[in-house]
Amino acid sequence: MYQEVILDHYKNPHGRGLRDGDVEVHHVNPTCGDEITLRVKLDGTSIQDISYEGQGCSISQASASVLNELLVGRQVDEAVKVQEVFLELMQSKGKLEPDDAMEDVLEDAVAFAGVSKYPARVKCALLSWMAWKDATAQALGDGAVRESA
Amino acid sequence: MTPQLPGLLDAEAIRKDFPVLDRLVHDGKKLVYLDNAATSQKPRQVLDALSEYYERYNANVHRGVHTLAEEATALYEGARDKIAAFINAPSRDEVIFTKNASESLNLVANMLGWADEPYRVDSDTEIVITEMEHHSNIVPWQLLSQRTGAKLKWFGLTDDGRLDLSDIEQVITEKTKIVSFTLVSNILGTVNPVEALVRRAQEVGALVLIDASQAAPHMVLDVQALQADFVAFTGHKMLGPTGIGVLWGRQELLEDLPPFLGGGEMIETVSMHESTYAPAPHKFEAGTPPIAQAVGLGAAVDYLSAIGMDRIAAHEHAITEYALRRLKEVPGLKIIGPDTPEGRGSAISFTLGDIHPHDVGQVLDEQGIAVRVGHHCARPVCLRYGIPATTRASFYLYSTPAEVDALVEGLEHVRNFFG
Numbered sequence: 001m002y003q004e005v006i007l008d009h010y011k012n013p014h015g016r017g018l019r020d021g022d023v024e025v026h027h028v029n030p031t032c033g034d035e036i037t038l039r040v041k042l043d044g045t046s047i048q049d050i051s052y053e054g055q056g057c058s059i060s061q062a063s064a065s066v067l068n069e070l071l072v073g074r075q076v077d078e079a080v081k082v083q084e085v086f087l088e089l090m091q092s093k094g095k096l097e098p099d100d101a102m103e104d105v106l107e108d109a110v111a112f113a114g115v116s117k118y119p120a121r122v123k124c125a126l127l128s129w130m131a132w133k134d135a136t137a138q139a140l141g142d143g144a145v146r147e148s149a
Numbered sequence: 150m151t152p153q154l155p156g157l158l159d160a161e162a163i164r165k166d167f168p169v170l171d172r173l174v175h176d177g178k179k180l181v182y183l184d185n186a187a188t189s190q191k192p193r194q195v196l197d198a199l200s201e202y203y204e205r206y207n208a209n210v211h212r213g214v215h216t217l218a219e220e221a222t223a224l225y226e227g228a229r230d231k232i233a234a235f236i237n238a239p240s241r242d243e244v245i246f247t248k249n250a251s252e253s254l255n256l257v258a259n260m261l262g263w264a265d266e267p268y269r270v271d272s273d274t275e276i277v278i279t280e281m282e283h284h285s286n287i288v289p290w291q292l293l294s295q296r297t298g299a300k301l302k303w304f305g306l307t308d309d310g311r312l313d314l315s316d317i318e319q320v321i322t323e324k325t326k327i328v329s330f331t332l333v334s335n336i337l338g339t340v341n342p343v344e345a346l347v348r349r350a351q352e353v354g355a356l357v358l359i360d361a362s363q364a365a366p367h368m369v370l371d372v373q374a375l376q377a378d379f380v381a382f383t384g385h386k387m388l389g390p391t392g393i394g395v396l397w398g399r400q401e402l403l404e405d406l407p408p409f410l411g412g413g414e415m416i417e418t419v420s421m422h423e424s425t426y427a428p429a430p431h432k433f434e435a436g437t438p439p440i441a442q443a444v445g446l447g448a449a450v451d452y453l454s455a456i457g458m459d460r461i462a463a464h465e466h467a468i469t470e471y472a473l474r475r476l477k478e479v480p481g482l483k484i485i486g487p488d489t490p491e492g493r494g495s496a497i498s499f500t501l502g503d504i505h506p507h508d509v510g511q512v513l514d515e516q517g518i519a520v521r522v523g524h525h526c527a528r529p530v531c532l533r534y535g536i537p538a539t540t541r542a543s544f545y546l547y548s549t550p551a552e553v554d555a556l557v558e559g560l561e562h563v564r565n566f567f568g
């Protein structure tokens with residue numbers, strides 16, 4: 001489960017630290033105490049920045065780093081698609097073998113495929129993604145999509 | 150080589166009674182089960198008592214004249230006798246079966262919320278707990294406080310993981326109705342000073358509830374010596390099945406205090422307008438109780454008593470002393486809680502540099518070593534010490550020094566992996 005890619009992101013996280021944003025959210029994983037504070041900065045529907053600060057295990061921290069790397073600079077609707085594919089992978093209970101198409105969408109995030117076999121850790125991997133989804137929904141003024149990991 | 154430690158039980162012989170301890174995990178790794186504070190494993194004797202109950206006696210209790218109903222009732226009530234003897238209760242009628250310690254603690258909170266004077270908890274009164282309680286001994290009191298307006302107060306902790314009683318006279322006052330605290334902390338391992346707390350509570354006329362969930366499995370528990378008013382514990386941590394807990398309470402209190410749950414079994418007569426209640430303990434046992442589970446718990450205390458709780462305590466003390474010594478050799482490891490074997494139980498929490506406990510637990514698991522990671526349902530303790538979580542190893546009567554060695558080796562591996 002601890003792929004090199006995950007350990008790399010954990011040791012050298014992308015975009016860590018809180019910067020200017022439109023909306024800030026704080027999400028916790030109540031079963032283990034992982035926490036993340038995340039801000040999104042949008043320019044219209046384009047994602048200018050996703051900044052974050054958190055504490056947690058290598059999986060939750062690396063996942064936030066991958067999120068930043070993957071989504072900053074994209075359009076929100078594209079990013080939502082990436083999020084949906086990542087969610088599908090994480091909910092696959094280890095049964096989904098990522099194909100080339102999935103790898104093209106998820107890039108480094110396919111390394112988390114192995115994590116999906118460990119129910120206790122899936123929430124760690126999803127923490128930052130759920131926080132991002134929540135923050136983005138709020139930034140777009142659509143409180144209805146609020147949901148926590 | 151693992152040293153011979155004084156006071157050890159013949160753990161190899163004991164382990165033969167616990168089928169699950171032979172399990173291999175992760176492609177043939179020997180299971181090293183160090184999560185006993187979460188739940189204990191079950192000996193063959195308890196498993197047999199459960200299946201024998203269902204195979205030979207199963208019936209509902211207290212309500213039939215047929216043979217099985219009478220036998221099942223005798224087994225269920227026989228389990229009550231065994232528990233009463235195990236905790237040295239003055240009367241078997243003081244032993245209430247619940248589903249776990251959480252229910253026992255909630256039961257007391259609700260009795261006091263609905264009670265008349267002099268027990269009644271209301272907006273002029275205070276409730277006292279401690280910062281090292283399990284959430285099960287925090288949340289019921291927060292609920293009671295919110296519903297009644299009573300003030301919730303607590304004792305803080307010292308840097309070395311003990312209760313800070315320096316302000317005991319300001320915390321427990323004439324307004325205090327109930328003082329509820331854990332005998333042994335599930336996260337820090339600390340054994341708390343019962344006598345000082347009970348003395349002060351008695352001075353001001355407050356009731357005392359002791360959460361013995363982490364004590365009953367590991368040491369001699371004598372409710373009369375403790376001098377508390379209520380003692381709660383849970384069966385699954387002491388070799389028993391899940392779904393069975395105990396609340397012991399002093400007889401006159403159980404007579405005076407109102408029931409919480411209503412239903413079959415807890416009544417004397419019922420009309421459409423009102424009911425009268427059965428005497429304790431039945432008054433507090435509404436509905437069909439966990440019969441097989443009570444029988445299983447009875448078998449568990451038979452098993453523990455046959456070995457002797459004092460000998461089990463000595464075994465765990467020796468293992469804990471050895472574990473503390475070995476863990477201190479691991480670079481970057483910091484023990485959260487008392488770091489000497491005096492006045493502590495066998496649960497040891499620690500942090501390992503800035504490697505997150507989840508990662509520690511996962512890499513240990515890959516080597517077959519089961520520990521608990523997280524805040525252990527005692528999040529205020531993590532907040533107090535400024536840490537997100539801990540890794541906890543906890544031992545029992547079947548734990549061996551070789552398992553301590555396996556843990557220490559496993560932690561070396563964790564350090565190399567994330568180093």
Ligand SMILES: Cc1ncc(COP(=O)(O)O)c(C=O)c1O
Pocket residue numbers: 186187249250251252283285286331333334335360362363383526
């Ligand atoms: C000190 C303490 N109190 C209460 C409990 C709650 O026990 P249960 O979950 O069986 O109700 C536990 C167990 O986790 C505990 O360690």
